[in-house]
Amino acid sequence: MIQHWILPLVFILAGLLGGIITEKIIFTRLHKFVTSRRIPGSAVIFRSLNRMPFFWCFLAGFYGATVSYRPEADVAALLIKLITGCFLYTFTIVFARLTAGFVNLFFRRADGFSASLLSNVAKTAVLVLGTLIVLQTLGVQITPILTTLGVGGLAVGLALQDTLANLFSGFYLIISKQVRTGDYVKLDGGGHEGYVTDITWRNTTIKELSNNVIIVPNSKLASAIFTNYHLPVKEITLTMNVGVSYDSDLEQVEKVTVEVAKEVMEEIAPELTANAPYIRFNEFADFSINFTLYMRVNEFFDQRLARHLFIKKLHKRYQKEGITIPFPARDIYLQGNGSKNGAMTLE
Numbered sequence: 001m002i003q004h005w006i007l008p009l010v011f012i013l014a015g016l017l018g019g020i021i022t023e024k025i026i027f028t029r030l031h032k033f034v035t036s037r038r039i040p041g042s043a044v045i046f047r048s049l050n051r052m053p054f055f056w057c058f059l060a061g062f063y064g065a066t067v068s069y070r071p072e073a074d075v076a077a078l079l080i081k082l083i084t085g086c087f088l089y090t091f092t093i094v095f096a097r098l099t100a101g102f103v104n105l106f107f108r109r110a111d112g113f114s115a116s117l118l119s120n121v122a123k124t125a126v127l128v129l130g131t132l133i134v135l136q137t138l139g140v141q142i143t144p145i146l147t148t149l150g151v152g153g154l155a156v157g158l159a160l161q162d163t164l165a166n167l168f169s170g171f172y173l174i175i176s177k178q179v180r181t182g183d184y185v186k187l188d189g190g191g192h193e194g195y196v197t198d199i200t201w202r203n204t205t206i207k208e209l210s211n212n213v214i215i216v217p218n219s220k221l222a223s224a225i226f227t228n229y230h231l232p233v234k235e236i237t238l239t240m241n242v243g244v245s246y247d248s249d250l251e252q253v254e255k256v257t258v259e260v261a262k263e264v265m266e267e268i269a270p271e272l273t274a275n276a277p278y279i280r281f282n283e284f285a286d287f288s289i290n291f292t293l294y295m296r297v298n299e300f301f302d303q304r305l306a307r308h309l310f311i312k313k314l315h316k317r318y319q320k321e322g323i324t325i326p327f328p329a330r331d332i333y334l335q336g337n338g339s340k341n342g343a344m345t346l347e
Contacts (some may be wrong), residue, residue, distance in 0.1 A: 008065035015061015019054035027053050044101030048094050059087050085138050092130025096123045118174065120201060162219070166202045169218035173199055179221065183230040184300040187216070209301070229300035235272060238295045238303050240310060242279075243288030245324040250289065253323055254279055260317050261295045264309045272296045288326050 027049070034042040066079045100123035173179050179196055185206065186193035194208035204221050206214040216224075229236060244253050261277035277295040297306045318325060 005069075007068040011061045011064035011068060012058075013061070015058045015064070018061070019057035022053040022057055023051070041102065041105065044098065044105055048097035048101060052090055052094055055090055056087070059083055059090075081138050085134050088134045088137060089130070092127060092134065095130065096126040099123060099126045163202065166218040169222040170199055170201055170204075172222055173204070173218060178231075179204065179228065180230070183228050185229070186227045188225040188227070234299040235296055236300060236303070238293075238297050238306050240293040240295070240307065241290060242293060242314070243285060243290040243325060244318075245287075245326040246289060248289070248323055250281065252321065253291075256317055256321050256323065257291075257293060257314065260314045261293055261310060263313060264306055265295060265297075267309060268302055268306055269296065269298045272298065287328055 031046050034046070063080070063083050066076060066083070070076070071079070100119040103122045104119040179185060179199065181196050181198060183196045184194070185196060192206065192208070192214050194206045194212075194214060196204060197207045197213075198205045199218070202218065204216045204218055206216060208214060242257070244250075257279050258277055262273065265273050265277065275296045277293060279291045279293045281289060281291040283290040293310075295306065295310070297303055315325075
């Protein structure tokens with residue numbers, strides 16, 4: 001009796017040993033070799049095959065043990081079905097991982113395209129389809145299962161209306177490209193703003209500049225009024241309001257201000273210098289002549305740095321050129337009984 005167990009045990013141990021050798025030595029070295037060559041898609045393939053060589057070797061050893069032990073026909077058929085089902089299901093898992101990985105890789109190449117939702121849906125679809133194929137292969141009738149899923153799906157759909165609304169709203173946001181990962185958006189009403197980091201099946205994640213995370217349901221975002229500062233392009237125009245004294249030479253003011261703006265652009269956005277900055281005088285104010293500077297920057301966040309540098313450089317240059325940015329001034333006339341009129345200037 002013991003002799004009948006020796007060969008099956010040898011097959012099982014051989015499968016375990018082969019799985020360990022394949023996983024720890026062959027698979028690891030092959031992974032390092034492919035990674036060093038930077039073959040496109042290799043990372044997705046190796047992530048999909050993670051731990052699978054070990055299971056396949058173990059299943060092969062278990063199959064050899066079943067055949068060598070020669071149990072009764074019914075038991076042998078059942079064991080072989082179970083092994084075949086496990087083997088097919090591991091292939092289903094690998095194929096689902098590959099599908100999700102390559103969907104993610106493909107759509108990430110598109111500028112700002114969120115692949116999280118699409119990759120998860122693709123992975124789920126492959127898993128469901130693969131499970132049905134495995135059941136059909138094992139002799140399980142899947143027609144009643146499909147009928148049950150169809151009837152139950154209606155009830156589940158009614159119970160999960162909000163979830164399905166978020167799911168389809170997520171698809172709408174992705175397909176319409178109104179919001180993409182990496183876009184800087186500002187929600188009206190709440191005052192929340194930040195970079196879109198992900199669009200999942202349920203919500204959209206927005207990361208504020210303070211590193212706080214805002215979670216917005218997809219259905220709310222799809223119906224909300226918001227500003228996307230990266231559409232139609234990331235580059236935006238920075239506007240700065242400045243005022244100079246009435247005794248200033250406006251030609252000199254325009255020349256100096258534009259030169260300073262060009263210096264700032266050379267520092268933070270040299271690729272946009274073809275779009276030369278310019279100013280437009282717009283108001284004779286109470287104590288100054290006001291104008292607006294228009295200058296291009298790479299994206300919304302760069303406005304802060306550009307504004308910071310421009311104010312520093314312009315203040316220093318105005319001091320050097322003798323151009324004055326006046327303080328608010330008012331002339332107040334005082335009149336008293338039996339006294340001469342007097343005037344006093346407040347700044």
